[in-house]
Every structure is written in structure tokens, then in C-alpha cells.
Amino acid sequence: MTTQEAAVLGRAEEAPAPRRRPRSGRGGAGSWVVGAYSLLALGIMMIPIVYTIVFSFNDARRTNIVWRGFTLDNWLGICDDPRVCESFGNSIIVGVTATIAATILGTMIAIAIVRYTFRMRTLVTVLLFLPMATPEVVLGSGLGSQFVNMGVERGLWTIIVAHIMFCISFVVVTVRARVASLDPSLEEAGRDLYASPGQVFWRVTLPLLMPGILAAALLCFALSFDDFIITNFVSGNAETFPKFVYVAASRGIPPQSNVIASAVFFLAIILVVVAQLSAGVRRRRLAKAG
Amino acid sequence: MAFGAFANTGPDLSAAAPRRRSYVALILLAPGVLYLVATFVAPLVSLVLTSFKEPGGDFEVGEYVYAFRWENYAEAIERFGEIFLRTFGYSLLATVLALVISYPLAYFIGVTLRRFPLWQSLTLILVIAPFFISFLLRTLAWKAVFADEGPVVSFLQSIGVLGPEDYLNGTAFTVIFGLTYNYIPFMTLPIYASLERLDLRYVEAGGDLYAGAGQRFWRIILPLSLPGVVSGTLLTFIPASGDYVNASKDFLGSTNTVMAGNVINDMFFQSFYPLSAAVSILLMVAILIPVIAYVAKSGSEELL
Numbered sequence: 378m379t380t381q382e383a384a385v386l387g388r389a390e391e392a393p394a395p396r397r398r399p400r401s402g403r404g405g406a407g408s409w410v411v412g413a414y415s416l417l418a419l420g421i422m423m424i425p426i427v428y429t430i431v432f433s434f435n436d437a438r439r440t441n442i443v444w445r446g447f448t449l450d451n452w453l454g455i456c457d458d459p460r461v462c463e464s465f466g467n468s469i470i471v472g473v474t475a476t477i478a479a480t481i482l483g484t485m486i487a488i489a490i491v492r493y494t495f496r497m498r499t500l501v502t503v504l505l506f507l508p509m510a511t512p513e514v515v516l517g518s519g520l521g522s523q524f525v526n527m528g529v530e531r532g533l534w535t536i537i538v539a540h541i542m543f544c545i546s547f548v549v550v551t552v553r554a555r556v557a558s559l560d561p562s563l564e565e566a567g568r569d570l571y572a573s574p575g576q577v578f579w580r581v582t583l584p585l586l587m588p589g590i591l592a593a594a595l596l597c598f599a600l601s602f603d604d605f606i607i608t609n610f611v612s613g614n615a616e617t618f619p620k621f622v623y624v625a626a627s628r629g630i631p632p633q634s635n636v637i638a639s640a641v642f643f644l645a646i647i648l649v650v651v652a653q654l655s656a657g658v659r660r661r662r663l664a665k666a667g
Numbered sequence: 668m669a670f671g672a673f674a675n676t677g678p679d680l681s682a683a684a685p686r687r688r689s690y691v692a693l694i695l696l697a698p699g700v701l702y703l704v705a706t707f708v709a710p711l712v713s714l715v716l717t718s719f720k721e722p723g724g725d726f727e728v729g730e731y732v733y734a735f736r737w738e739n740y741a742e743a744i745e746r747f748g749e750i751f752l753r754t755f756g757y758s759l760l761a762t763v764l765a766l767v768i769s770y771p772l773a774y775f776i777g778v779t780l781r782r783f784p785l786w787q788s789l790t791l792i793l794v795i796a797p798f799f800i801s802f803l804l805r806t807l808a809w810k811a812v813f814a815d816e817g818p819v820v821s822f823l824q825s826i827g828v829l830g831p832e833d834y835l836n837g838t839a840f841t842v843i844f845g846l847t848y849n850y851i852p853f854m855t856l857p858i859y860a861s862l863e864r865l866d867l868r869y870v871e872a873g874g875d876l877y878a879g880a881g882q883r884f885w886r887i888i889l890p891l892s893l894p895g896v897v898s899g900t901l902l903t904f905i906p907a908s909g910d911y912v913n914a915s916k917d918f919l920g921s922t923n924t925v926m927a928g929n930v931i932n933d934m935f936f937q938s939f940y941p942l943s944a945a946v947s948i949l950l951m952v953a954i955l956i957p958v959i960a961y962v963a964k965s966g967s968e969e970l971l
Contacts, residue, residue: 407880408779415775418768419793422851425808426800432808442811482699493692501700508707510901510958511951512909514928518935518947519710522717525940542706545699603802605912606928610935622803626917630807638801645799646792653788 426642433635440629451632461633464621467533471617472601475540480594483548490549491556505546513606516543521610531613539611540604544597551596555589718944731941743945747930751949754927757839758907761846765903766896769854777862794855806845806918813841837921845913850906854899861895905954
């Protein structure tokens with residue numbers, strides 16, 4: 378909606394209503410039904426999360442399917458099943474490396490797309506869009522068959538190559554929004570104060586883009602950490618955490634994998650809540666200042 | 668397209684500074700674009716070439732040479748035609764179910780809870796919470812819930828919906844359930860992003876013009892949130908159609924629920940690379956046709 382439209386509608390709202398009209402929105406039986414339906418849906422969506430966390434405390438012996446009583450042993454002995462620990466470590470290595478590389482490459486593209494004109498712009502846009510519009514299994518089998526054709530030994534590094542590829546587009550989308558909302562007059566002010574282009578970038582542009590870049594990095598890490606479908610095709614003998622779970626699924630998952638998943642979950646939720654709260658505090662402070 | 672739903676979009680101020688033409692753009696673009704050419708475009712080309720390969724060399728398993736064996740495609744369609752139809756049916760059904768569940772949920776969070784920012788943030792965190800716990804473990808949790816001795820089957824048997832010999836795991840029901848569940852956040856988030864920006868004064872204006880609740884929904888709210896619905900639909904349908912975890916026999920499926928993704932995966936690991944590649948290409952083409960139709964309608968600038 379344009380500001381003009383909003384202004385027109387705003388005025389229309391203030392005008393006295395000539396006759397009784399059906400009331401819109403706000404309360405009523407309809408919104409109770411929507412509310413109850415939504416809470417039920419959210420409740421059902423939480424079942425597997427609660428299940429996974431609860432069974433991280435299960436005194437499981439061979440298979441972690443039946444509840445055998447509460448224990449902290451799984452949490453205290455995460456590495457009792459060495460493959461759980463090793464695959465978790467691999468996932469961290471892959472996630473961190475892929476995130477750093479993809480965030481740098483994606484941020485550069487995002488800046489170029491918002492700030493510059495260049496030839497073959499449509500082609501670049503399509504190239505960035507296609508990896509997101511292609512089923513992951515096709516991305517995986519494509520890279521996998523290329524590695525096979527080239528006779529490349531698959532392992533951790535081929536997983537990293539694949540994860541950088543599917544992260545780049547998501548980084549571009551996330552950072553691009555931040556670049557677009559950046560007020561160019563701030564950079565102008567820097568130039569007016571005789572800052573060199575490098576100084577403007579490192580001391581004005583980059584700090585202002587940082588929230589977007591961090592969000593993109595977190596998204597990339599989350600995608601990488603949980604990816605199984607693509608990883609499976611390019612991993613060879615290397616095992617990431619999701620691949621370990623997939624392989625173990627046929628003969629029973631050790632409870633230590635639930636511990637890892639639960640710990641990551643709690644960490645992520647804490648991060649998100651802190652980010653939300655600090656954003657709320659900043660908004661209130663800005664509202665007070667304005 | 669609102670893949671940007673995942674981004675925290677602020678006001679677009681880019682129009683304030685005119686886009687410049689500079690060699691800097693080339694330096695910024697080159698590394699990332701070349702990377703995508705090497706790891707996305709080249710593998711697609713390699714996939715097309717592989718899909719036409721024929722057995723060769725010493726005729727060992729997994730030995731193929733470049734050729735133009737289009738029969739690979741004929742074989743793929745003949746052997747897996749039914750599986751393609753099933754893949755399409757399952758993903759379509761999961762997408763529709765996800766939409767039916769997500770729209771009211773997104774409306775509740777984006778519109779009803781607008782006056783309660785704390786509750787809005789909290790429910791939004793609940794929607795994205797499944798992202799933070801392993802996708803495979805979540806799916807295995809549903810397998811336990813739907814197990815033969817599990818709570819759902821026992822309950823349904825006790826009220827007579829299921830017979831004493833009936834089961835749920837490994838049926839179309841559990842696979843579609845798993846697909847729907849796993850992609851609900853991808854549907855909810857873009858719809859929420861559209862509804863959150865919805866100006867309620869439009870809805871009130873509709874009321875002023877004597878539109879009833881139904882008309883206000885169909886003629887005002889739904890059209891204004893349509894971009895979110897379209898992106899949500901694509902973000903659900905595309906990954907669901909390529910998924911092979913839910914339909915795998917160790918998870919929620921069985922040999923009766925095999926989807927295209929399972930075929931690609933199985934053929935690849937049995938070293939039938941050309942067949943796996945042919946199925947991949949067919950799947951990609953089948954998915955890209957509706958996506959391209961949408962892109963042609965909305966323009967390329969709107970893609971990201």
C-alpha cells in the first residue's frame with residue numbers, strides 16, 4: 378500500500394459512520410475458533426520435540442524406544458557412543474566452514490544486487506533462485522554424480538562444497554533485505570567527513586549490515602547442521618550427525634543422539650529468545666526517544 | 668517471491684541511491700557466481716550427460732560411458748511412472764493439508780495476536796521451533812507415536828476405527844502426515860509475513876461497504892495475502908516432492924510408499940547412475956514447469 382492510500386483510508390476511518398454496518402474483525406466467535414485451532418496445531422507440532430527431549434533422559438539399554446525410567450547418564454556420557462560424538466564434531470566442522478564461506482560469498486552478491494547495475498542481471502537472479510527451487514535430492518544426485526564422473530574421493534570436504542552451494546542463495550535473500558533498508562545518507566555522511574571508500578565500508582556499511590549478516594549465518598548453519606538429503610550423496614564414508622541418525626535408524630538410535638539434538642535445540646531457542654527480547658527492548662527505547 | 672519471509676525485511680531505501688555501474692559489481696559478484704556455476708550448473712549438466720550414459724568399460728557394475736542412450740528415460744518412465752504419480756499425489760495432498768493447517772495459524776499469529784507482541788513472538792518461536800531439532804529424530808518420534816503398540820493405534824483400535832490387525836506405520840497416511848508436519852513451518856512463515864503487513868483498515872473499509880465476514884475474507888484478506896500463499900505452496904511442494912526420508916522404510920514409509928526421491932537415492936547407491944540421473948531430471952522438469960509458470964507471471968526481479 379502506498380502512503381497516499383493509507384492516508385485516504387485513515388481519513389475514511391475517522392469519518393462518522395452514517396448507518397450501522399457489519400462489524401469487522403476484533404473478537405467474536407470466529408477468532409475464538411481460529412485461536413483454539415491454532416493452539417491445537419501448535420500443540421501437535423510440539424509432540425516430536427517433547428518426545429525427543431524426554432527420551433534423552435531414558436535409561437535405555439539397547440534401543441531407545443521403550444521408556445525404562447529417568448536417568449542423567451546419557452547427558453553425562455555423551456561420548457559413550459563414540460560415533461555420536463564424532464559425527465557431531467564433523468557436523469560442527471562442516472557447518473562452521475560452510476557458513477563462513479557462504480556468508481562471505483552471499484553478502485558480496487547481495488551488496489552487488491542492491492547497489493549496482495550490471496549486465497545479465499536477470500541471469501544472475503535466476504542462477505540464485507534455481508538452487509532454492511530445485512528439490513534437494515536433485516541437487517544431491519547432481520553433485521554426487523559429478524564427483525563420481527570426475528573420480529573425486531568423497532568425504533568431509535565434498536560435504537562442505539555442497540553446503541556452501543545451497544547456503545549462498547539463502548544468505549543473499551537474507552542480507553539483500555538488510556542492504557535495501559540501509560539509509561544511503563549514513564554512508565554519504567561518512568564520505569562528507571573525508572572517509573576513504575574502505576573506511577566507509579568497514580566502519581559504516583558493514584556494522585550496519587551486521588544484524589542481517591548474522592541472521593544469514595545462523596540460517597546457513599541451521600540448514601547445514603540439519604541437512605541429510607544432499608549430504609548423503611556427497612559424503613562417501615564421512616559421517617555427519619544427521620547421516621549417523623539415518624544409518625542408525627535401521628538398528629536403533631542411541632539415546633546420546635537425543636541428547637545432542639536436545640542440547641542444540643535448547644541453545645538455539647535461548648539464542649532466538651534473547652534476540653527477540655533485545656529487539657523488543659531496542660524498539661521500546663527508540664519509541665521513547667522518538 | 669517471498670523467500671525473503673525468512674529475512675527481517677525493513678523499509679526499502681535502495682531507491683534513494685541510484686544503482687551505479689562499476690567494476691566493483693563484477694568483483695563482488697564473480698566469486699559467488701563462479702562458485703554456483705561450478706557446484707550447481709556444472710552438476711546439472713553432468714546429470715543430463717549421465718542420464719544418457721550406457722553400460723561400458725569392462726561391464727562391471729557402476730561402469731558407464733558417455734553415449735546418447737535415450738532409452739534410459741523410457742525405462743525410467745516405464746518402471747517408475749506409478750511412483751511419479753504417487754510422488755505428485757503425496758506432495759500435493761501434503762501441500763493442501765499444510766495450507767489448511769497453516770493459514771488459520773498464520774492469521775492467528777499475524778492478525779489476532781497483533782495487539783499482544785509478546786504472545787506474537789512466543790507463538791512465532793513455537794512455529795520455527797521444529798527447525799532447531801533434528802529433522803530425522805522428529806520423524807522417528809512420529810514413528811514411535813504411530814507404532815503398532817503406540818498410543819494412536821491403540822486408541823483407534825479401542826474405538827473401532829482400526830481393526831485389531833490394522834496398523835499405521837508404513838502406510839500412505841503416515842508418509843503424508845510426516846510430509847505435512849515437516850513442511851508446515853515453510854508454509855506458515857511466508858503467509859504470516861503477508862498477513863502481518865495486512866492493513867486492517869482495508870478490511871474495515873469492506874465492512875463499511877456492507878461486506879459480510881465471508882466476502883471480507885475471500886475478496887480482501889485472501890487476495891492481499893496471496894503472495895505469501897504462493898511462496899508457502901512452492902516452499903512446501905518443492906521439498907516435499909523430493910523428500911525420501913519420510914517415505915523411507917526405516918522412517919514412516921514402506922515398500923508400498925516409495926517416492927521419486929527414494930528411487931533416485933536407491934539407484935544412486937546401487938551404482939545405477941544413468942537411471943538415477945534420468946529420474947532426477949524428470950523430477951526436476953516436472954517441478955520446474957509450474958515454478959516457471961509462476962515466475963513468468965511475477966517477473967524475475969521478484970524472484971528473491
